[in-house]
Amino acid sequence: MKIFRHFIFFIVICLALIIEATFFSSLKFFGANLNIILIIIVSMSFFISSRTALIYAGVAGLLEDIFIGAMIGSNFLLLIIVVYLVRTYSSRVIRENIITPLIIVFTSSITYYFLMGAILFIAGKGYYLNLMYMHNILNGSIYNLIIALIIYPMCYLVLHKYKGEY
């Protein structure tokens, strides 16, 4: 049964990547793209064990890296770091109240952008850290917050009943 759930997770991430590259890439929010994988991973991490959350973050990050085909390992690393921080500092979050998880999605997005900026800089791709990138830290985080209003309740509905066994 667990293998089936892992398989479903894998399919969800693949579908999310396809939707992100097709539908949402044409639906930008003031020039910013949606990071649907980050929203899914952060939303899921409230309802599954730390170990599973970290494994899922790693798998999703790796799939995203392979899909992008550049700087493989960057998203793998970043999603694991973000989920680790979320799990460490959000133990007192009331999952039924949507406000706090949404704030965590927003802060996770900002953290993701800053850490990705650092990785780009270290990797010698500092030319990507332009004005648009700086604008998108806020725009992208707001976009993630808005879409998290839909994704988080879906994760809650699907996963809260498995709490403790996942």
Next chain:
Amino acid sequence: MKSKKISNAKRGRTFIIIGLIVITIIIRITNTNSIGLAPVESFFKEMLYPAQSVTSTASNGFVSFFKGLVDYKSVKDENDKLKAEIGELQSTNSELIQYRVENENLRLLLGIQESNTDLVIVNSEVIGRSIKDWYKTVTINKGFSSGIRENMPVINYSGLIGKVTGVTNSTAEVTLLTDPKYGAITVVTTETGYPGIVIGDEKGLGGLQMIQIPSTANIMEGYEVVTSGLGDLGYKNIKIGKIKKIVNSSDGLMKRAIIEAYADFDDLHFVGVIIKEEIILTPTENEIK
């Protein structure tokens, strides 16, 4: 008393006979093939018109109401059916509009192919875009099997849009001119043939700029910028855009030109990859491996 009764009966019969004769005469007179109404008919109709009109309206409403009650189900079914048909027609209409846009794009691309017979252009459709803001790339639905290789220039009907930076058997990744990774393109202005290099906007806002132009260079706003054929690209006269604005540097020695690209990089649907003629369109098994 008896004789009075007989007299009344006689009178009644006489009235009936006279009445029958009068009606017969009226029937005979009105039973003609002449067109139009007799004055009496006309007057009668005119007199009855208001009442007839009111009655007719009222009766129509009355009948419709009851008929509607009786036919409610069939009307509802018909309404649902019509709604479904409208939905289908709207969907078909949207598809037709999309096909028209696609057709127009492909026709324009075909036009480029026809006017440049020396080029071999592989037309393809954009099937995905970069999922990260900082990468300006698109994915197209033609790849190695269609003869596409890395570094081949990619155009649409407006002009140059980028180059191929990654190829799989059936897809290719195109890095747009606006991506800092693309590097510089060697260009010339059409009007004066002044050479220069074009790079993406350093702010990452999706624009282009021609840089390192001496302040004395003969370049003005509105000049068209095309590829020079030098450098990696190797193709001349592919349109890029027009000079929108010229900005002088603070020391006054150099200037740069802001270019308004012909292509809309956020709205790419069909593109053409210029492939070199010597490439075999059908790759061998070893090549695929």
